[in-house]
Amino acid sequence: MFQKAESPDLAPSPTAEAFDYVELLAQRAEGMRRRPKRARTRARLVACAAREIAAKGYEGLTVDGICAAAGMARGTFYLYYPHRSAIAVAVFRMFWTLVYRRRPRLRGRSLADRIRVTNAFYLAVYSRNAPFLAGQPSLSRERTDFAEWHDRMNHRWSLVIAANMPGDIPRDEKILRARALVAMADDLLSNIFTARTPSMRQWANQPDRLAACLTHLWTRIVAEHERT
Template sequence: MESAEAPNLIEILDARAENARDRPKRQRTRLALLAATAHELEENGYAKLTIEGIVKRAGLARGTFYLYFPNRAEAAVAVRRSFTATLRKFRPRGAGSLSRHEAIYRMNRFYVAFYASNARLLAGNSALFNDRPDLVASRDAINQRWAIILLRDIRRREPDCWFLEVDERKALLALRFVILMADEALRMTYIDPPPTIRELDQTQEDVTEVLTTLWYRCIYGRDAETLQPV
């Protein structure tokens, strides 16, 4: 999957704002502010995000901004929530006909492409999370729900997974650690790469293959039959 095939949030928000011409004025204005905020975040990051920059890009008066958002943080949070909603909407589903390895690979390929496509927009997340600890709590709750869903599915479909041999708390902890590993890997590869990671210069396919290997080994304790060791 090339990055162009992954949904780009700014393109989606721009399209929503453009297609809202026949909607009530309040909806049109909010969508315009949301799209403008996303552009400002991509270009300047959250640390340099200003209300002046948002309204100038949207072609609106400063006073109009306050009818929709009390401050710049709330506008940035709205963009972040749109990111999460877009991720949920487009992520792959219906893996029942796929092998274990194929299902894990397909999901990782989507996440890698999605993060690569939206990397500049996500670059200021750490500053935003510092201002809004509720976002950290929300992300934690989302990852916990995902871990519970994964564990339920694994225990139902995978009789040879080692998760069946330990209590639920330990299995959930293992899944949370794997999710954290994947999140941090994507962040360090596409959002805030340190020099040593950047120098590795891996393609999206390379990153997908490595993540898939790690996920598979963590869940099943071995390689897939068709998987070559990394």
């Protein structure tokens, strides 16, 4: 949708694309009635696993819990996934792939606009999916292959930002600056919305000011050679 927007008026609000993941997976599983049974079963397992992670954290995720929620026997689960961490990795990889795909693409808009819209999108993604995202750190510790996959995803995202960064500096430095911005946003948003760190959580109630602040910081670093 975003790609086809030809004028600012046609572009949907960035938060429109910031899905509630648990809700979205549930709808997707519901909408699969005419698909092959195998696809439906897998979609139901994935939807239930995401809901369980959001409700109980990754620590609280069990094969029994997923099967009870999905109304399936344990044996069925093991036809699809070898253990709980396998389904959790699948669920989180789908999440970040979806975030990456649904990110606002605003070619032709000003750099300032793109930064503003992208930050609003990320903020909405974190605030809508906070309980689900709280499960990720435990999974990353247990499954270092997933942590490495997520690192590559962040790196890829940094490459996109670096490619949009004006200025005559070496490419690896643009990538490092981009990575710094990604790290900054991830850390602030997960502290505010997911961990609810005492010294920062008051910002959860002021999303517009928080978005403006993030946009300011990004603009200062990305657009230093433009008027800011």
